[in-house]
Amino acid sequence: MSSSSSPVVVVGITIVVVVVALLSTIGYIAYLHKRNITKRKGNRANPVLHLYDSESRVKHLIDLKQFKDEDKEGIDVPFFDLKDILAATDNFSDSHKLGQGGFGPVYKGKFPDGKEVVVKRLSSASRQGLVEFKNEVVLIAKLQHRNLVRLLGYCIEGEEKILLYEYMPNKSLDSFIFDRMLCVLLNWESRFDIILGIARGLIYLHQDSRLKIIHRDLKTSNILLDGDMNPKISDFGLARIFESKQTEANTNRVVGTFGYMSPEYALDGFFSVKSDAFSFGVVVLEIISGKRNTGFYQSDQAMSLLGYAWRLWKEDKVYDLMDQTLSETCNINEFLRCVNVGLLCVQEDPSDRPTMPNAFLMLSSEIATLPVPQQPAFVVRRGPPSLAPSSSTNPKTSSNNEITDSLEEGR
Incomplete structure (x- = not known):
């Protein structure tokens, strides 16, 4: 081979090597793409397996x-x-x-x-x-x-x-409904929309999301309001994942806020979607009355807000529960449904409480027939029980239950 032809040979070999390398790279990329498509199809073909994969990974x-x-x-x-x-x-x-x-x-x-x-x-x-x-x-x-x-x-x-x-420019719900100046900014339509929005959020957590979530700390200070007063549930530090067929769980470490916890959770550590429903019922009664359940006091009777609402219900005086600032804007039929559903949600027996989809249906439907509520839990207001053992308590016989509080201020 002549010396003049050597550069041509080298260039030719180089071009062949580059073309082979390029084709190999393209082929490998195509293989990876096809494998990913197959994997995604496999996940869609077996969504239950994919769901449990997610639950396991998150846990x-x-x-x-x-x-x-x-x-x-x-x-x-x-x-x-x-x-x-x-x-x-x-x-x-x-x-x-x-x-x-x-x-x-x-x-x-x-x-x-x-x-x-x-x-x-x-x-x-x-x-x-x-x-x-x-x-x-x-x-x-x-x-x-x-x-x-x-x-x-x-x-x-x-x-x-x-x-x-x-960022939520209007901070938290409690900063409005419990403030005698700001509460006038929330007319009945706004409050009813907030109640329905909270219910939708809980339905998503309990039923519609990829993971079944129990919030465990629903309260007015954990409901944030955006610029249009749309409610957004916040603070998921205490939330727990449920498997798709799981209905309840229990814990030795009770965490949450007094006044919003269901009796089975506060006393025995059992929680479920019905625990969140109880908290929702308390929130509803607070929204329509403008009164705190934990700070409610009447000089003639040591009674919680739940007990007060129950007494008015039995005496057919439920209109007395209404926040006075709502008198001119209130839709009476919606108000009565809110009282009824609120009392249904705070019943002592969890099996008597509605699920959140049922609660939402009863709130939003004008023709739905609502059940008659039974007596709620925590009717008589007592001082908060000391669930956390003192240092002098025998550790072998003490409970491990603990009550904690989350943020009470608005964001």
């Missing part, structure tokens, strides 16, 4: 005792650097602070692109530990509904555990 992430880098692959929201959060909140300055709760402070943050967020910062002294933190990060990231607050991201660096939520 695994939550139950881990530490937060590893590889765990982030199972989380559907972005990780934020602490330095960016510090800049957005001006180093957690008091001017950005929205509230303070048992787990720590809540701040309003603003990023350079103008996006406003709520920054929930767990303090080192918080009762809400790593499990509760991961519970919110993993669970709420997989829940998408217009009546659930949206998690935008999280941060865990050193001792800092931080959650970032969409």
Whole structure:
């Protein structure tokens, strides 16, 4: 071979190698694409198996005792650097602070692109530990509904555990209905829409979401209001996953808030969708009356708000339960349905309470026949029982039950 033909041969060989490599790469990409399509089809062909896969994965992430880098692959929201959060909140300055709760402070943050967020910062002294933190990060990231607050991201660096939520300009429901000045901004139509929105959110959690969730801490301070006064359920740190056929569970560590917990949960640690229904019933009665269940007091009788509503129901005086600011805007038929459904939800026996789909149907239907409620639980108001054992209690005979509170301030 002549020296003049050598470069031509080299160029030819190079072109062949490049073409072969390119074709091999294209073939491998096509193989991977086909395998992914087959895998997705397999998941669709066996949705039950896929669902249990999700439940198992979520429970695994939550139950881990530490937060590893590889765990982030199972989380559907972005990780934020602490330095960016510090800049957005001006180093957690008091001017950005929205509230303070048992787990720590809540701040309003603003990023350079103008996006406003709520920054929930767990303090080192918080009762809400790593499990509760991961519970919110993993669970709420997989829940998408217009009546659930949206998690935008999280941060865990050193001792800092931080959650970032969409900003709710109207803060929490309790900041309106229990304030004698602000309550006038919520007419009957707004309150009834809020009640229906909360019910829709619970139906999604109990029945329509990919994971069956029991919230366990539903209360007016955990209902946030967006700019149009649409309700969004928040705070999923105490929520628990149920398997699709599971109906109830029990725990030795009772967590939640006095006044909203069902009797079977507060006393025996049993919780189910009917526990959330009880909390919903309390919220409904608080919304239409403008009175707190836990702070309700009458000098003539030691009675809870539930007991007061029950007495008015028996005496056919339910209109006396109405918040006086609603007298001019109230739809009487809707009000009566709310009282009826509220009392049905707070009945002592869980089997007597409606499920959330049934509660929503009774609230929204003008022709539905509503059952007559039985006496609610906690009719007589007593001082809060001490469920947490004292240091002097014999550890062998004491209960492990514990009552905790979540944030009472608005976001």
